[in-house]
Amino acid sequence: MLTIGVYDCHMELRQLEYFLAVADELNFTRAASRVFAAQSTVSAGIRSLERELGGALFDRDPHGVRLTVLGRRVIDAARETLRAGERLHELADTTGGLRGQVRVGIFTNLTTIDLPGIMGEFHARHPLVDLLLGPSPSGSTGLAKDVRLGNVDVAFMGLPGRAPGLLHQELAVSPFVAVLAEDHPLAGRQAVSLAALADEPFIDARAGFGNRVTLDRALDERGLTRRISTEVSDLGEIPRFVAARLGVAVLPALTVIPADGAVTRPLTEHIEWMLSAVSRPRPSAASAALLRLLAERFAQPSVVG
Known part of the structure; x- marks a missing residue:
């Protein structure tokens, strides 16, 4: 498997995030929505990454978007590098406070849940953590997929039972x-x-x-x-x-x-x-903090240590 070393090139983690979003969606418009960026920004990031790697990552034609041979070779390494970069930022923080970002998958227009209040309280506790909130066009099924693929850190989910491979917080x-x-x-x-x-x-x-x-x-x-x-x-x-x-x-x-x-x-x-919050099995410190806050607000025992 090809390994992308953190010090081997000048690529940015954000470019890897754009690449993985397009690889998952096979659609630049949906990928841009998922990563909360303009489509032109995603396209520019992909072109920059392709120049860095020395080849095209996607084939684009009127029938759609497909991974090239190079794209398929580097996708697993890209996921590992992105996760390692997130962990590196956490370990490098010496201020004692959380920093970074949490990408949150939400339901639109669910006013019976005080989402602004919850996120406002989280910001008050952790002012150095940025929150990126957005829905999925396919609801809970899409949000669970987003979390599993690493495109979203924490998501609300309303599917029956438990989504395999995800950490659940019943709300x-x-x-x-x-x-x-x-x-x-x-x-x-x-x-x-x-x-x-x-x-x-x-x-x-x-x-x-x-x-x-x-x-x-x-x-x-x-x-x-x-x-x-x-x-x-x-x-x-x-x-x-x-x-x-x-x-x-x-x-x-x-x-x-x-x-x-x-x-x-x-x-x-x-x-x-059942309304739950889900994350990957090893959430970042900021994601774990959000899960704990959700447990507090919904008065449910937290599953995050």
């Missing part, structure tokens, strides 16, 4: 509820069953979102099928689409943002959604 458990237009025939009931909703058009998040994965499993276990007529990329907006009478929804109560014209009703079935 909250929320029951699913039915979300209906206020004049829907079922809105007058005290509770609504999944069977009663199965023939209705559904509004849901995109494939890969943890709430959708959990609900689909619950429906499969009961031998029920449904038709999703409307997909929404922003989970918090779903009640507004329900109020517009585009369909019904079944969501974790914790994610429901009240909307005029929509009501919630308990399900007769008890289905739970």
Whole structure:
């Protein structure tokens, strides 16, 4: 395997981060979003790295982006070098305070969680740590992948069970509820069953979102099928689409943002959604500090020593 030595070239760790993001996404636009940079910046960083290594890392044509032979040769070494660089910065700090950055994968528009307050408290405790926050277009599935690949340090996740190879911090458990237009025939009931909703058009998040994965499993276990007529990329907006009478929804109560014209009703079935925070098995000191703060705020025992 090719080894990239820290002292063998003048490449920057940020360039390696750009390279790995493009290699994972095989798309410059998505890669730029993932690393919180402009696409032109990512492209320039890749070109600089290619000059440093003496060859192209990607083949680019109208059909897409693919790793070259050189790109495939150096990708594992690039991951190891990036992680080693992060660890080197931690060990070099003699101030006694944490520094660096934590890349955090988040859910958009989840106002039931005081994310600004949590991050504000983290900043007050660790002012030398930069926070980079961003979502994934494929929800919890994408966030878990981002953490596993090292593109994100800590991420919120709503998938059922545990993602293999990741450290989990359980934060909250929320029951699913039915979300209906206020004049829907079922809105007058005290509770609504999944069977009663199965023939209705559904509004849901995109494939890969943890709430959708959990609900689909619950429906499969009961031998029920449904038709999703409307997909929404922003989970918090779903009640507004329900109020517009585009369909019904079944969501974790914790994610429901009240909307005029929509009501919630308990399900007769008890289905739970788990909200967790995940990281790699050996998180950086700054990432571990954020996990501990999340444990404090959600009053759950921390899994990070």
